[in-house]
Amino acid sequence: MAEARFVRRFGAAERLQHAVLFVSFLGLAATGLPLFFSDAVWARPMARLFGGFGVTGTLHRIFASLLVGVFLAHVAWIFTRLARGDRGLLWGPTSLVPQPRVLVDLFHHFRWFLRRGPKPAFGRYTYWEKFDYWAVFWGMVIIGGSGLMLWFPELFARIVPGWVFNVALLVHGEEALLAVGFIVTIHFFNSHMRPHKYPMDLVMFTGVVREDEYAVERPLEYARLRDEAALDSRLAPSPDPRFVRRARAGGAVAVAIRLTLFLLIVVASFTR
């Protein structure tokens, strides 16, 4: 049997940024939930686990600094790529910018769900991946902005009236709950738990995907690479089995944290 070939989908910079985002997000969720649901039955024991509510708050700010850091690094990385002439970032088949095609793909995907048409052919980034990507920007502005106001109230009180802090507290918690709820349910399902991906898709850890899978899942991108004679330059060695084992172990820990956070949200929501 011929050995499977692999195509590189994500480079080291993208994987590293996702890894930092992933760790900081789970850290923020784990330390933010006992603060947001401080009246829930599990909040006090969970905060005690971290060293008390005070330490939980400090850890929350440390993870927030990590997230702000990776966000700024990502924006700088984007501008660097643009300065080097990578216009494909802004529009076209390799861009994460939503284009009219996302609505067409969404419509055809629903038609396929309902057995009313063939499965749509996706390119490098699908509409749900673009939503996930831009949701981070949206979240950074709303959750990050309100979080900084709550972290440095004396500084912001020089600029904004007092009632804005009440709004910031409300917005920070509700929007964070939306983000955590979305990531621990829908993002995890779409990326790892659906039947074609179960139990986990390691592409964001290894950076590579089997060529035959890529051709089926991303036929437009695969055809583009082939037509532009760029496929050979994207072929990559199979991932190191030791790294794959470590990635699986890390993924399993993340799934356990995800399930725990989801259950805590459910318990808090129904026992308040």
Add this chain to the structure above:
Amino acid sequence: MNALLIGVFAFFGAHTLFWFARERAGRDEDGRRG
């Protein structure tokens, strides 16, 4: 805020359930497992 929460989860929740059901049915045209 609640409307946004409900709207996002209602849309993506339905999207996820439909998607799961379609892949689970194992009638994917690409012939893979599911």
